[in-house]
Amino acid sequence: MHKLEALPALRPSASVRPLKDDKLRAPSPLTRIVLSGLVLGYLGLVLLGPLSALLVEIAEIGFGVALSKLVDTTALLALKNSILLLLITMVVNGVVGALGGIVLVRHRFPGRALVSALCDLPLAVSPVMIGLSFLLLIGKGGVLSPLLEAINIKLVFTFWGLVLGTLFVTLPYSIREVSYVLEELGTDEEEAATTLGASPWQTFWKVTLPNIRIALGYGVLMAMARSLGEFGAVLVLGGSISGQTQTATTFIHDSIEERNLDAAYGMSLLLAVFSSGLLFILERLKKRQAKTQKRAHGPSKQTA
Amino acid sequence: MRAIPRALLPLFFVPFLLLSTACQKSSDSSRASEGASTNGKATLVLGAYSVPREAYGKHIIPAFRAKWEKEKGQKLEVSESYMASGAQARAIVGGFEADVASLSLDPDIQKIQDAGLISHDWRKQPHDGIVTQSVVVIGVRKGNPKGISDWADLAKPGVSVLTPNVKTSGGAMWNVLAVYGAILRSEPSEGAEARAEELLAKILANVKIMDSSGRESFLNFERGVGDAIITYENEILVLPEAKRPDIVVPKSTLLIENPVARVDAYTKKHNSEEIAQGFIDFLFSPEAQKAFASQGLRPVDEAVFSEVRSKFAPVENLFTVRDLGGWDHLKKTVFADGGVYDKALAKGRSAGKGS
Amino acid sequence: MKPVGFALLPGPGELWVRRGIVSYIGLLVLVPFSVLVFVAFQDGLGAFWERITSDVALSAVGLTLWTGLLVGVLNAFFGTLTAWVLFRYPLPLKPLVSAVVDLPLSIPTLVAGVMLSILYGPASLLGQKFSALGIDIIFAKPGIILALLLVTLPFVVRAVEPVLEEVDPAEEEAAVVLGASPWRAFRTVYFPAIYPAVISGSLRSLGRAMGEFGSIVIVAGNIPQETLTAPVYIFGEIESGHPATAASVGSLLLFIALALHGIARIAEKRVGGRHAQA
Numbered sequence: 001m002h003k004l005e006a007l008p009a010l011r012p013s014a015s016v017r018p019l020k021d022d023k024l025r026a027p028s029p030l031t032r033i034v035l036s037g038l039v040l041g042y043l044g045l046v047l048l049g050p051l052s053a054l055l056v057e058i059a060e061i062g063f064g065v066a067l068s069k070l071v072d073t074t075a076l077l078a079l080k081n082s083i084l085l086l087l088i089t090m091v092v093n094g095v096v097g098a099l100g101g102i103v104l105v106r107h108r109f110p111g112r113a114l115v116s117a118l119c120d121l122p123l124a125v126s127p128v129m130i131g132l133s134f135l136l137l138i139g140k141g142g143v144l145s146p147l148l149e150a151i152n153i154k155l156v157f158t159f160w161g162l163v164l165g166t167l168f169v170t171l172p173y174s175i176r177e178v179s180y181v182l183e184e185l186g187t188d189e190e191e192a193a194t195t196l197g198a199s200p201w202q203t204f205w206k207v208t209l210p211n212i213r214i215a216l217g218y219g220v221l222m223a224m225a226r227s228l229g230e231f232g233a234v235l236v237l238g239g240s241i242s243g244q245t246q247t248a249t250t251f252i253h254d255s256i257e258e259r260n261l262d263a264a265y266g267m268s269l270l271l272a273v274f275s276s277g278l279l280f281i282l283e284r285l286k287k288r289q290a291k292t293q294k295r296a297h298g299p300s301k302q303t304a
Numbered sequence: 305m306r307a308i309p310r311a312l313l314p315l316f317f318v319p320f321l322l323l324s325t326a327c328q329k330s331s332d333s334s335r336a337s338e339g340a341s342t343n344g345k346a347t348l349v350l351g352a353y354s355v356p357r358e359a360y361g362k363h364i365i366p367a368f369r370a371k372w373e374k375e376k377g378q379k380l381e382v383s384e385s386y387m388a389s390g391a392q393a394r395a396i397v398g399g400f401e402a403d404v405a406s407l408s409l410d411p412d413i414q415k416i417q418d419a420g421l422i423s424h425d426w427r428k429q430p431h432d433g434i435v436t437q438s439v440v441v442i443g444v445r446k447g448n449p450k451g452i453s454d455w456a457d458l459a460k461p462g463v464s465v466l467t468p469n470v471k472t473s474g475g476a477m478w479n480v481l482a483v484y485g486a487i488l489r490s491e492p493s494e495g496a497e498a499r500a501e502e503l504l505a506k507i508l509a510n511v512k513i514m515d516s517s518g519r520e521s522f523l524n525f526e527r528g529v530g531d532a533i534i535t536y537e538n539e540i541l542v543l544p545e546a547k548r549p550d551i552v553v554p555k556s557t558l559l560i561e562n563p564v565a566r567v568d569a570y571t572k573k574h575n576s577e578e579i580a581q582g583f584i585d586f587l588f589s590p591e592a593q594k595a596f597a598s599q600g601l602r603p604v605d606e607a608v609f610s611e612v613r614s615k616f617a618p619v620e621n622l623f624t625v626r627d628l629g630g631w632d633h634l635k636k637t638v639f640a641d642g643g644v645y646d647k648a649l650a651k652g653r654s655a656g657k658g659s
Numbered sequence: 660m661k662p663v664g665f666a667l668l669p670g671p672g673e674l675w676v677r678r679g680i681v682s683y684i685g686l687l688v689l690v691p692f693s694v695l696v697f698v699a700f701q702d703g704l705g706a707f708w709e710r711i712t713s714d715v716a717l718s719a720v721g722l723t724l725w726t727g728l729l730v731g732v733l734n735a736f737f738g739t740l741t742a743w744v745l746f747r748y749p750l751p752l753k754p755l756v757s758a759v760v761d762l763p764l765s766i767p768t769l770v771a772g773v774m775l776s777i778l779y780g781p782a783s784l785l786g787q788k789f790s791a792l793g794i795d796i797i798f799a800k801p802g803i804i805l806a807l808l809l810v811t812l813p814f815v816v817r818a819v820e821p822v823l824e825e826v827d828p829a830e831e832e833a834a835v836v837l838g839a840s841p842w843r844a845f846r847t848v849y850f851p852a853i854y855p856a857v858i859s860g861s862l863r864s865l866g867r868a869m870g871e872f873g874s875i876v877i878v879a880g881n882i883p884q885e886t887l888t889a890p891v892y893i894f895g896e897i898e899s900g901h902p903a904t905a906a907s908v909g910s911l912l913l914f915i916a917l918a919l920h921g922i923a924r925i926a927e928k929r930v931g932g933r934h935a936q937a
Binding site: 140 | 419
């Protein structure tokens with residue numbers, strides 16, 4: 001360790017960013033160019049290229065023209081549905097993420113591994129299967145349909161079907177993020193607080209919650225972005241009934257089918273702006289999370 | 305106590321928003337189930353296949369709404385859903401509460417009837433419950449560069465053909481039956497079945513994309529995919545002339561008949577029987593039939609058809625599903641698992657591999 | 660061991676919270692899938708086996724699996740590379756690039772398919788150039804791969820980034836001081852730290868790729884035994900009134916997804932192990 005302390009290049013609580021000027025560690029410019037080029041090329045091929053192609057198409061029509069097509073009852077109702085789903089996602093996943101993360105990480109109970117697996121499942125499952133499963137359950141002739149009919153509740157092809165589908169696909173995000181952070185943090189701080197006499201509620205509110213705040217926000221934002229983009233599940237469960245169960249995404253689909261490309265592009269543009277906004281906030285949170293972690297745990301980290 | 309981040313403040317408004325939405329939605333649905341009787345507002349839910357979108361959306365529904373308002377003094381709200389015919393049928397069976405089902409082919413309405421949702425004999429309506437017609441044609445690029453003149457030309461190597469997936473699209477079934485039926489009915493009648501299957505196999509080998517609906521298939525063709533598309537005549541006619549691909553009408557082709565029916569289970573629930581029947585009656589009226597014609601669909605009303613006859617190409621040998629033995633027979637022989645279609649598809653694949 | 664739940668409401672409250680959470684997850688996820696599996700096996704094991712081993716089903720599942728695996732591997736490589744470049748090279752537009760990486764999360768899969776068709780479709784400039792060379796992109800397997808790469812882009816990058824940030828720079832400096840080349844330094848310092856994250860990220864992207872539907876339906880062509888993937892096949896079976904077949908193949912995919920989750924969990928445990936040691 002002495003050797004390292006003697007070196008002028010070391011600064012104990014430096015940011016993780018490598019020292020640019022240090023000749024000892026600066027990557028050769030060639031490597032830098034090649035690697036950066038590879039990455040940008042890949043991103044261009046897979047994502048940026050297609051995205052630009054779409055933007056160029058929209059630009060040809062005119063951004064203003066495309067957006068003006070959305071000033072139409074059907075479009076606005078579809079947008080309203082998407083926004084409502086967004087808000088419901090935010091609230092439900094906020095609560096479930098925080099509580100669920102705690103339950104999964106800190107409680108021990110039979111079936112914990114199964115519940116954890118269930119949380120990951122929505123990520124790997126096709127929206128078609130989601131639709132099918134729910135239809136088999138609550139659709140006409142489904143397992144629960146006698147019960148539902150008895151209490152006169154209809155879920156499929158209504159807004160609540162959309163809610164079910166959206167909550168399903170957004171389940172993993174906030175729970176995962178909170179779980180990661182809780183696993184890393186351990187229970188030291190809570191134990192300290194309890195030893196010092198804090199009640200469980202105080203501990204939760206003043207110690208746990210602030211610690212998971214950023215991860216929770218991060219997870220909830222991802223869930224919200226996901227809910228905006230969901231298509232397959234809401235199509236199958238909602239039926240895209242104009243004015244009732246159409247969402248922004250199924251509106252895009254229907255508009256393409258109706259050859260109303262302007263409206264389709266307009267709505268795509270709007271969704272893109274919305275989700276870019278969400279992602280921007282996400283980026284800021286990422287930075288804050290990195291900073292908090294540095295502060296909380298100091299520079300000494302895992303050894304390889 | 306650490307201040308709650310300002311970003312969370314909007315959360316407090318959300319419960320109120322949700323509550324008001326929930327109240328509104330439940331009053332909406334109860335209004336729907338009470339039907340025409342309350343609030344002076346009537347509702348009608350239409351579940352249709354994708355092809356007549358424009359006809360319904362731009363012409364017929366606004367006209368019917370105006371008519372209803374004038375005659376009954378009630379505002380009419382119409383909800384429309386357009387999907388591939390089979391998907392729509394499944395949705396209605398699965399719980400989508402459409403008052404009126406307007407689908408591409410008889411078997412799809414039959415599905416709804418088999419589920420117990422239609423209790424009257426819908427085939428006893430005027431024109432056997434068929435509200436529009438069309439014919440199966442071949443769409444080609446302007447100038448017909450590949451020289452397609454009949455079904456057999458679609459089997460030529462190097463011709464890329466579009467037709468949708470029979471599992472999800474009513475249109476695909478019409479297309480398959482048009483090809484199959486044309487050869488079946490051709491001379492000599494001996495060995496016609498084998499020839500029909502053979503041609504179908506060769507054509508299917510030339511299909512590279514199977515979209516889930518006729519409309520999606522056609523949209524792809526418009527985007528420049530494929531050399532020829534097997535489609536309904538009206539899909540082409542609905543486009544402005546400048547944008548239309550050229551139409552090739554085969555010598556022998558199938559008459560497409562699109563049925564419509566009231567879905568009793570839901571009209572009873574919504575108390576909308578009168579509106580639904582009124583709507584269906586309106587579909588057979590000259591006004592609606594003219595609207596269908598303007599969108600390229602062949603009207604069933606003879607008077608209207610003679611007016612617009614010039615729009616539609618005559619067909620030498622027009623046959624119907626009945627001429628081929630009826631839907632039940634065809635479902636068993638052609639479209640069942642391992643039936644003619646599956647065999648042709650498999651044959652086409654292996655032929656494609658060998659070449 | 661007493662549940663370490665003092666983070667929640669006092670006493671019995673904790674238990675109820677747990678019950679609430681477990682019920683929510685159970686009702687939302689477990690119940691519908693149980694119904695799916697039930698319907699799949701309703702007619703017995705033999706019928707299930709027959710349905711999943713039909714020619715079309717087998718090829719669809721096979722196609723889904725190998726394209727998913729390929730995409731997983733590609734993501735492992737390019738995802739790590741991207742995370743490394745973002746971490747290491749202060750590109751001027753870094754926040755933008757970083758946000759772009761997260762974009763696939765919120766793009767409707769339908770729009771992703773449309774985007775790809777516009778750029779690489781047969782009607783486009785690029786598409787035609789490639790067709791001239793005899794390569795079909797859209798409506799052929801390359802199109803499927805591209806669509807899958809697009810929607811799974813963030814997974815490995817997001818998994819690896821935080822791990823890179825956590826590695827103590829002092830270790831790398833030590834390695835370099837002791838004479839290691841940059842590549843060797845990477846190999847011995849960073850690589851062991853990130854490879855569990857790479858694996859778990861790749862597995863996640865494989866899972867996601869296996870379930871992808873919206874974009875595939877547009878770019879793939881959907882020809883049985885050629886370009887028909889499992890989710891599109893399941894959709895077709897639902898539409899044509901064969902829910903039992905759809906449920907059977909769906910259950911198969913479900914079991915595979917569960918197995919993948921198990922493997923991912925094991926990989927994650929290894930990261931946790933490191934933390935415990937430090």
